[in-house]
Amino acid sequence: MKDQSRAPRIHDVARIAGVSAATVSRALSKPDMVSEATRKLVEAAVLETGYIVNVTARNLRQQQVGGVLALVPNIANPFFSQILSGIAETLRAKGLNLLVLDTISASTPAPNAPLASYLNRARCDGVIVLDGRLEPELLTHPSCPPVVQACEFNSMLEAPRVLADNVAGGRLAAEHLTGLGHRRLLHLTGPVGNTLTISRRKGFEEGLYRAGIDPAQDLTRIEGDFSLRAGFEAAGRIAGMEALPTAVFCDNDEMAMGLIHGLHKAGLAVPDDISVMGFDNIEWSNYGLPPLTTIRQRRAVLGQKAAETLLAVLDGERPEAEVILPVELLPRDSTARA
Numbered sequence: 001m002k003d004q005s006r007a008p009r010i011h012d013v014a015r016i017a018g019v020s021a022a023t024v025s026r027a028l029s030k031p032d033m034v035s036e037a038t039r040k041l042v043e044a045a046v047l048e049t050g051y052i053v054n055v056t057a058r059n060l061r062q063q064q065v066g067g068v069l070a071l072v073p074n075i076a077n078p079f080f081s082q083i084l085s086g087i088a089e090t091l092r093a094k095g096l097n098l099l100v101l102d103t104i105s106a107s108t109p110a111p112n113a114p115l116a117s118y119l120n121r122a123r124c125d126g127v128i129v130l131d132g133r134l135e136p137e138l139l140t141h142p143s144c145p146p147v148v149q150a151c152e153f154n155s156m157l158e159a160p161r162v163l164a165d166n167v168a169g170g171r172l173a174a175e176h177l178t179g180l181g182h183r184r185l186l187h188l189t190g191p192v193g194n195t196l197t198i199s200r201r202k203g204f205e206e207g208l209y210r211a212g213i214d215p216a217q218d219l220t221r222i223e224g225d226f227s228l229r230a231g232f233e234a235a236g237r238i239a240g241m242e243a244l245p246t247a248v249f250c251d252n253d254e255m256a257m258g259l260i261h262g263l264h265k266a267g268l269a270v271p272d273d274i275s276v277m278g279f280d281n282i283e284w285s286n287y288g289l290p291p292l293t294t295i296r297q298r299r300a301v302l303g304q305k306a307a308e309t310l311l312a313v314l315d316g317e318r319p320e321a322e323v324i325l326p327v328e329l330l331p332r333d334s335t336a337r338a
Contacts, residue, residue: 017038017044019042023038033095035315066096066125067098067123068125068126068128068310069099071128073102073104075100077254079252083300083306084098086305089303090303090307103134119141126145126148126310126313127146127147129150130150132152132196146314150305152194153195161322162322163302164297164325166200166203167200168327169203169279170200171203171206172295173207176277176329180336180337182247183213184218185213185245185247186221186222187220188249201251220241222234222238224251226251228257231254231255231257232258235258238263238268245274247275247277248276250278250279251278251279252279253285253292259276271335275338277334278294278295279297280297281295281296281297290332293330293332294330
């Protein structure tokens, strides 16, 4: 028998509206954060149940939320600036703040320990992960708020992800260099196992096959870590090779710019001796000497899409499991005919 004396609760409203209790709370406290259809369902359920908002409890909860946490693998890397800007702009329009945590510093010296304290519903409404190295268990704990992956991803983590088309970008790089007549090619990769490294290598090798080049025999690889230093150090190894490559594809712009500097120090000119191209189109890439040929990914759009995907999850919706954003080739002066 139903207890007529019990006051209606938020879970009663959620059950009738067919949404989560969190969505009901959001619809009542921040109606601009939910869709009109969801808001009308909640309003109708409130009328049906006679539910009355507990203002004191709501205010207490609101002291604990109102922000989204972005996990960044290296906050000093300029690559992430536009992504974070896109995330922040989208969240700001919905009344949410962006909190940024550098996963490298937060995981040292005890990996994952400090991170776990931040991944709590009492600290943030949701998490956008830009670091594909994090353990899935850390992001699937019951206390962890909803998660969206962006830029990098972990295939073992069942969370929506927003990515640039890295395979297509690698393919464009191969088509550009082989189209200029280059046949002795070198690929300066990111870390082995990194999802960006895997995808860009896959596309680059596909492009080489299409040009009649067997990557297994005609492609030299050097592993880097996406840093300027890795590019600079790779230049020393390249300069010491008996047969120099005529072109180098770098998995990001920072390594490409470090490589150009290192080649110059070694007495090799770009592009006269070696063509160099990168990936990302960071702000500096168009201001080097020479300006860098690169693959442009729209990082601000990637950040916006990641934030929109998370907002949809918070609204109780089921967004696409994977969104792939297009990339484009930007030919500049660092590449020339072989």
